[in-house]
Amino acid sequence: MSRDDEHDGRPDQPDEDAPVTPAERARAEAFGRLVDGLLAGEPLPPAMDSDARALIETATVVVASSRPMELGEERTRRLVDSALEAAVLGRPRAGARPLTPVPVPEREEFSERSATDLRVRRRRRDRAARALPWVVASVAAVAAVVLFIVRPNEQPSEPGADEAEIASAPPAAEAPTEPVHTSRPADPLFGPIPRGEAGRARERIDLLFADRMAGYRDLQFRRALPEEEP
C-alpha cells in the first residue's frame, strides 16, 4: 500500500500517517464505544456532539446496508397502533370494532405536512380548551355590565339616607304631621305638648303636683263638711 496511491486522483482523505493527537485518540475511543452499542442494538445516547452523531449515523448506514436491522415484534405492534390512532385523530383503539374513516381533506399527494397537520389541529384544539374558561368569564362580565346599565331607575344614595328611608317608609299606622310628645295622650291638664316644649318637663311636673294637691284638699274639705241638703 503506497501513500501516493491513496491521494492520487481521489478526494481528500484524512492522512493515515498523520500524528494522532490526544484529543483525536479520545474521540476515536468514544466512537469505538458508540459502534459497540450500535452493533449490540442499543439506542444512541440522547446527547452527542454533531460530529460524533454524523459519524455514527454513517456507520449505521453501512451496517444497515449489509444486514437488516430488526425493529422487534412488540415495537412494530406499538408503532402500528400509534399510527392507526394518529390517523383517526386520537380515537382509542377499538379492537375488534371497525374504525370509522376520517374525512381526509384534499391535499397534495405525499405531502410532508400530513403528520404536521395532525399536530397543528391538536394544538388548535388544546388552545381552544385553554381559552374556553376565559371566554365564559368574559361573557359573564359583559352580561353583568349590561344588566347594570339597563337596571331600573333608582334614587341616588346620600349620606344619612338611612334615616330618610325610614322616614319615607310607609308607616304602619297614621302618623301626625308633627311629632307629638305627651305624658298622657288625653291629659286635659297639658293637652298636646309641642316638640319645642318637650324639654320643659319640670314645670309640667310642678303643675301636675299642684293640681293633684288641690284636688286632694278639696276632697278632704268636702268630706269634713256636713252634707248639704239640696
Added chain:
Amino acid sequence: MSEAAVAEKLEEERRLVAEAQAGNLDAMRPILESYAAPLYATVILPRLGDPATAEDVLRDTFTTAIEKLDQFRWTGKSIYVWLRQIAVNKAYDVHRRARRSLQLADALAREVPRATGEDQGADALLIAAEEQSRNRARIRAAMEALSERYRTAIELRLIEELPREECARRMNVTTGTFDVVLFRAVRAFRKHFGQRDADPAESGKSESK
C-alpha cells in the same frame, strides 16, 4: 415463494385494502405489521442512519398511508410499492428539515432511486430484498474509493461486525490504534460518499475504479 402463493397473498392484500377503504381501517393492521420490518430495514434506516428517527418516519409513513388510503388504486402490485414511495419521501423531508448534513443527506437520498421501476416484481419481500442488495452494492462502490487500510477497517468492524480487539489483531495494530484508524476511515467514507454525487463526472470515475 411460488407464483401461486404470491398471487394468493396479493389477493388477500387486495381484499384487506378494499375493506380498509370501505371504512374498516383496522383491516390495514396486518399489512402494516408485515411491511414494517422491510420498510424500516431497507428503505428508511439506510437513508437516515438514526434508528430513533427512522422509527418516527416509519410511523409517519403509516399515518400518511392510512389517511390517504382512499387515493390508492389497486394496480395488481403490492401496496408495499406505494408505502415505500411514501417512506422515501418522508426520509427526504427529514434531511431537508434537519439541515444537519445536507451533503451526505442528499447523497444518501440520491443513492437509491426514489421510484421503483416498472418492471419491479409484485412481491413486497422480493422488492425489499432487491433494495437491500442495491444498498449493499452502493456502499461497497463508495468504499472502493478509500485506501485499503481504511476499507479493511470498515469491512472488519461494520460489515463483518468483529470485536475491536479482533479487528486490531488482524490489522497488526493495537486496539487504540485501530480505534483511530476506524474513526478516520468512517470520516473519509462520509466525506467521499457526500462528494460522490456532488460531481456526477467524479462519481462515474469513482465507480469505474
